[in-house]
Amino acid sequence: MSITVKDVQHVAKLARLQLSPEEEATFTEQMNAILQYAEKLNELDTENVKPTTHVLQVSNVMRDDVIKESLSQDEVLLNAPDHEEGHFKVPAVLE
Template identity: 55%
Template structure:
C-alpha cells in the first residue's frame, strides 16, 4: 500500500515521511476495502441521481469580492513566470 500512499501524496504535492506512509497505508487500505463493500450493493432499482435530496439552486448569489494579491496566489505554485502559472504541456 506504500506505493498508493506515495502516489496520492505526490498528486497532492505533499512530502510525507516513512512513519506517515506506515500510518496512512492501513487507513487508506481500510477506506478502499469499504468502497469495495459498497460496490457489492444491488442498485439496479435505484435511479441515477446527482443529489439525494430534491434541492434546486441552493447556491448563494455570485457577488464579486476582494481577491488575494497575485503574489500570494503564486506563492505556492510549483512553477510560475512573472504573473502566470506554468503547467506541463499536454497537447502536442
C-alpha cells in the same frame, strides 16, 4: 485493489510532500480502509435505483422572465461613486 507504501510514496512525491515512515504506514492503512469501504458499497443492489444528483429531491424554483422597464443611465450613475461621460469611472489597473 490495495494501496502499497510505494503507492503512497509516489503520490507524496507528486504532491511534493515529505512523509515520515510512520505517516506512510498510516496513510497506507487509511487509504486501504477507504478502498475496502468502497468495495463494500459495490455489494449493494442498485438495480432498481434511479441515478440522482442529490440525496433529497431538489428542484430549481425559477420565476418566469418578465419584460419590464430598466433603469435609465442617469439613474444607474446616481449610485456610482465616480462617473465620467456616462460611464463608471474606476481606478486604472494597467499602466
